[in-house]
Amino acid sequence: xxxxxxAQIVPPDLSTAISTRLPTALTALGVYILxxxxxTYVSRRxxxxxxxxxxxxxxxxxxxxxxxxxxxxxxxxxGMAGFPGTVYSVGxxxxxxxxxxxxxxxxxxxxFGRRMWVLGEAYGFNTPGDLLGEYYGSDxxxxxxxxxxxxxxxxxVVAQLLAGGIVLTVLTGGxxxxxxxxxxxACVVTLHVSGTGMKGIAYLDTFNGxxxxxxxxxxxxxxxxxxxxxxxxxxxxxxxxxxxxxxxGVAGVFSPEVIILFGIFVTLGNSxxxxxxxxxxxxxxxxxxxxxxxGTIITVFTLIYVFxxxxxxxxxxxxxxxxxxxxxxxxxLAFEVMPFTLAxxxxxxxxxxxxxxxDSYTHVMAATISRDFIRAxxxxxxxxxxxxxxxxxxxxxxxxxxxxxxxxxxxxxxxxALIVGGVAVQLLSPLIGAVAWPRASTEAAIIAxxxxxxxxxxxxxxxxxxPFPTPMVPGLVTASIANLLLFxxxxxxxxxxxxxxxxxxxxxxxDRL
Amino acid sequence: xxxxxxxxxxxRPDADQIPEEYGLLxxxxxxxxxxxxxxxxxxxxxxxxxxxxxxxxxxxxxxxxWLLVAIAVLIVFGLYLAVxxxxxxxxxxxxxxxxxxxx
Numbered sequence: 001x002x003x004x005x006x007a008q009i010v011p012p013d014l015s016t017a018i019s020t021r022l023p024t025a026l027t028a029l030g031v032y033i034l035x036x037x038x039x040t041y042v043s044r045r046x047x048x049x050x051x052x053x054x055x056x057x058x059x060x061x062x063x064x065x066x067x068x069x070x071x072x073x074x075x076x077x078x079g080m081a082g083f084p085g086t087v088y089s090v091g092x093x094x095x096x097x098x099x100x101x102x103x104x105x106x107x108x109x110x111x112f113g114r115r116m117w118v119l120g121e122a123y124g125f126n127t128p129g130d131l132l133g134e135y136y137g138s139d140x141x142x143x144x145x146x147x148x149x150x151x152x153x154x155x156x157v158v159a160q161l162l163a164g165g166i167v168l169t170v171l172t173g174g175x176x177x178x179x180x181x182x183x184x185x186a187c188v189v190t191l192h193v194s195g196t197g198m199k200g201i202a203y204l205d206t207f208n209g210x211x212x213x214x215x216x217x218x219x220x221x222x223x224x225x226x227x228x229x230x231x232x233x234x235x236x237x238x239x240x241x242x243x244x245x246x247x248x249g250v251a252g253v254f255s256p257e258v259i260i261l262f263g264i265f266v267t268l269g270n271s272x273x274x275x276x277x278x279x280x281x282x283x284x285x286x287x288x289x290x291x292x293x294x295g296t297i298i299t300v301f302t303l304i305y306v307f308x309x310x311x312x313x314x315x316x317x318x319x320x321x322x323x324x325x326x327x328x329x330x331x332x333l334a335f336e337v338m339p340f341t342l343a344x345x346x347x348x349x350x351x352x353x354x355x356x357x358x359d360s361y362t363h364v365m366a367a368t369i370s371r372d373f374i375r376a377x378x379x380x381x382x383x384x385x386x387x388x389x390x391x392x393x394x395x396x397x398x399x400x401x402x403x404x405x406x407x408x409x410x411x412x413x414x415x416x417a418l419i420v421g422g423v424a425v426q427l428l429s430p431l432i433g434a435v436a437w438p439r440a441s442t443e444a445a446i447i448a449x450x451x452x453x454x455x456x457x458x459x460x461x462x463x464x465x466x467p468f469p470t471p472m473v474p475g476l477v478t479a480s481i482a483n484l485l486l487f488x489x490x491x492x493x494x495x496x497x498x499x500x501x502x503x504x505x506x507x508x509x510x511d512r513l
Numbered sequence: 514x515x516x517x518x519x520x521x522x523x524x525r526p527d528a529d530q531i532p533e534e535y536g537l538l539x540x541x542x543x544x545x546x547x548x549x550x551x552x553x554x555x556x557x558x559x560x561x562x563x564x565x566x567x568x569x570x571x572x573x574x575x576x577x578x579w580l581l582v583a584i585a586v587l588i589v590f591g592l593y594l595a596v597x598x599x600x601x602x603x604x605x606x607x608x609x610x611x612x613x614x615x616x
Contacts, residue, residue: 100584102585229573230572231573234573234574247566436537498524
């Protein structure tokens with residue numbers, strides 16, 4: 001398989017067009033690099049070299065920084081290029097799925113996030129495994145969080161390196177070969193994260209999140225100008241307008257049930273339960289910030305997706321040939337409707353999204369492996385200074401593995417990415433038990449997520465009939481609901497945690513909130 | 514390798530020994546907020562199944578897009594209400610002991 005096919009969010013032919021006006025493209029890239037270096041310098045100045053500062057920014061992120069770091073982390077190259085491509089293929093119902101998902105995820109961030117923060121602050125929790133492993137008194141449960149982290153983060157790091165590699169190659173007019181571009185992205189991210197920790201990631205993500213939001217807004221404005229008005233964007237679809245702008249979409253698969261249930265589990269997985277999102281719940285400066293974070297996230301995503309992604313995808317449908325690779329729609333359209341400089345900046349925006357996702361995912365993967373596996377299970381007496389060194393070594397190793405995966409096994413990424421997104425969702429049931437439902441038992445926390453994950457794989461491989469198949473990840477809803485029902489059922493058949501543990505968790509939450 | 518499964522050796526209580534106030538939706542404020550957000554999702558379902566199937570443009574934009582904006586606004590409003598209720602509850606809890614003293 002072509003090494004770049006699985007992450008082809010920018011068509012390689014664009015490098016030919018860019019090479020004719022290379023100085024402009026390189027200037028756009030150069031300006032971004034300068035801002036990047038300035039942010040690294042400022043973050044490095046504020047960084048106090050402690051483990052707590054490195055992993056959770058000393059629990060000092062304000063609500064705006066926390067919101068934008070979450071937006072930039074979740075968005076990635078997929079959000080900038082893949083989502084407009086999906087709208088191009090199936091229409092607005094795909095975005096309905098994401099927004100309805102955030103209609104549940106935003107309140108969930110407010111409800112669960114505050115509880116996670118209270119516990120994190122009181123007991124010094126840095127990772128998902130800290131919270132769940134301690135509550136359930138089980139290294140098995142702790143190991144689940146490590147497995148989820150490794151599966152989720154490795155896959156996405158590989159995907160982002162592939163995407164970042166091709167964007168950098170295209171932006172430099174082919175001057176930097178694809179393989180070298182990936183190595184450059186990997187080195188830049190590794191140096192930035194290891195030198196600045198969570199603060200550096202959060203500051204960079206704040207800039208990247210704001211840049212992406214503005215660029216998508218500008219893009220939508222130029223599309224409107226090119227189409228001759230807002231209604232024309234939709235009427236230019238002609239007889240296809242009804243299919244692309246209504247439920248259940250072109251393929252007829254996005255029924256209201258699918259939109260709501262699939263949307264809820266997908267966004268909960270990406271924006272609350274994925275380890276990179278989870279760690280951000282500990283990093284806020286106050287439990288009072290969570291309502292603002294939740295409100296900002298749904299507002300920003302609504303602006304980006306409803307007024308940006310939909311317009312890009314649908315206008316691409318009416319102006320680009322139907323044979324075009326959907327993932328390349330946004331970059332092709334950018335050069336068609338915007339001045340060259342802005343179009344080049346849009347590619348820089350995609351690179352920024354890729355970098356924001358890669359830095360967050362490598363950072364959190366190193367934190368979970370070094371803390372929840374090496375310190376908790378292999379070397380329990382590891383002191384904080386050594387843990388920080390181990391953390392950075394694991395991060396460098398993660399990046400090497402990611403590069404290896406991107407160079408030698410790129411074809412595995414797409415199918416893997418579909419399943420691992422669902423694996424993180426299987427941590428929902430133990431999280432509910434640890435912060436909101438004291439009746440939960442350890443037996444339930446061990447059995448239910450394991451069965452949920454197995455069902456996810458079984459449905460993906462179509463080994464047994466699935467009562468509620470969904471697009472892309474057929475078993476996500478069925479496996480997640482089975483997990484939740486099993487969790488409740490097993491908890492009722494077994495005994496809850498010791499009263500002292502319930503007091504430490506639920507008692508503290510009750511007192512503080 | 515010190516694999517720990519401490520839960521297997523711990524004294525675990527019966528469910529009825531768990532303090533009631535730690536339950537999922539025991540306090541009224543949480544129940545109202547939960548009810549509100551559930552209601553918004555229920556409304557979203559009804560609107561998706563009815564209005565969302567119509568290929569109508571409102572102010573030049575498909576009605577499905579307006580529907581998504583409306584849902585997002587309702588959620589932001591709900592978050593505002595949730596915080597407002599929480600602050601009211603905290604204030605009344607702060608005031609209560611003074612009232613009791615007066616009695």
